[in-house]
Amino acid sequence: MFRKIFKRLAEPKEVGNMKLIVGLGNPGKQYEQTRHNIGFEVIDALSSQLAIPLTQSKFKGLYGVGFFKGEKVLLLKPLTYMNLSGESIRAVMDYYQIDLEDLLVIYDDLDLPVGKIRLRQKGSPGGHNGIKSTVAHLGSQQFNRIRIGIDRPVAGTISVPDYVLGRFRKDEMDFTQEAVRKSAEACTAWLEKPFLQVMNEYNQ
Numbered sequence: 001m002f003r004k005i006f007k008r009l010a011e012p013k014e015v016g017n018m019k020l021i022v023g024l025g026n027p028g029k030q031y032e033q034t035r036h037n038i039g040f041e042v043i044d045a046l047s048s049q050l051a052i053p054l055t056q057s058k059f060k061g062l063y064g065v066g067f068f069k070g071e072k073v074l075l076l077k078p079l080t081y082m083n084l085s086g087e088s089i090r091a092v093m094d095y096y097q098i099d100l101e102d103l104l105v106i107y108d109d110l111d112l113p114v115g116k117i118r119l120r121q122k123g124s125p126g127g128h129n130g131i132k133s134t135v136a137h138l139g140s141q142q143f144n145r146i147r148i149g150i151d152r153p154v155a156g157t158i159s160v161p162d163y164v165l166g167r168f169r170k171d172e173m174d175f176t177q178e179a180v181r182k183s184a185e186a187c188t189a190w191l192e193k194p195f196l197q198v199m200n201e202y203n204q
Contacts, residue, residue, distance in 0.1 A: 018065075018072040020098045021046065021187050022089055024107040024130040026165075027079040035150040036082060036164040038176065039106040039130075042146075043075050045184040050075075059091040060084075071191045074098075078130075085130040086137030093138075104144040104190060105134060106183055108164065112149025115175025117183055119199040120145050144195045146186060148179050 023039030031037050047054050052066035052075050063076040074096065078088035093103065107130055112118055122142045125131035135141050153163040168176050182202065189198045 018074055018096055018098055019102045019191060020074045020076060020089075020092060020096070020104070022076045022078065022085075022103070022105045024082060024085050024105065025077065026081050027077075031165065034165050034167055035108055038108045038148050038150065038180065040077050041180050042106045042148075042183045042187070043077050045180055046075055046187055049184060049188065059088050059095065061088040061092065063092065068188065068191045073191060082130040082133075084133055086133035086135070089134055090137040100138065100140060100143050101195075104146065104187060104195070105131070106146045106148065106187070107131060108150045109147035110150060110152045110160070110164070112147060112151070114149055114151045114168070114172045115179040116149035117179050117186070117202065118147045118149075119186060119195070119202050120147065121195060121199065144190070146183050148176075148183060 021043065023041070023043035025031065025037035025040035033041070043054070046052070047064060050066060050068050050073065052064040052073060054062045054064040054075060054077065056063050060080045061076050061078045063074055065072070065074050067073065074092065076088065076092055078085040080088050092098070107128060109118070109126070109128070111126065121144055123145070124141060125135055150164065153160065186198055186202045189201070
């Protein structure tokens with residue numbers, strides 16, 4: 001009994017009944033607007049649309065907490081660099097006691113055409129180091145995600161690491177901006193509907 005009372009006093013936070021939306025990327029100006037950081041761009045768009053400023057720095061990430069139509073929402077950008085993204089995600093989920101079903105991760109995907117988005121409820125990392133880290137720290141592949149296509153480089157022209165850390169070409173910008181818009185729209189829809197329903201709508 002005393003332990004429970006102490007825990008409530010020591011941790012003055014609201015837990016449970018919160019949705020966590022995470023965009024993957026790398027911190028630092030040199031990585032802004034690169035292919036690998038498109039997840040960060042979606043979080044920036046959501047921060048503006050939902051009026052949830054990312055002003056808190058903790059859990060190895062930058063985040064903000066707010067409400068959308070009565071739904072409590074946490075927006076997160078892990079600042080661990082891509083390969084360690086799972087550390088930040090796990091820390092936030094543990095602290096706020098967020099269930100796996102209330103997690104949504106947004107990231108770039110080499111296996112989709114530029115600007116194409118694909119929603120999934122589970123799946124393997126598919127070579128994406130940020131998702132590898134997330135799966136490792138959560139101990140599960142069963143979490144909602146939005147994959148945003150960045151396409152693959154033409155064979156023999158540039159290495160994959162250099163490609164994902166490069167910026168989109170001018171002729172790709174309209175497609176990527178539309179993908180960011182649609183991804184943010186899908187995230188907002190998820191705050192009101194089951195993810196499976198949103199997935200069926202946006203995967204058309």
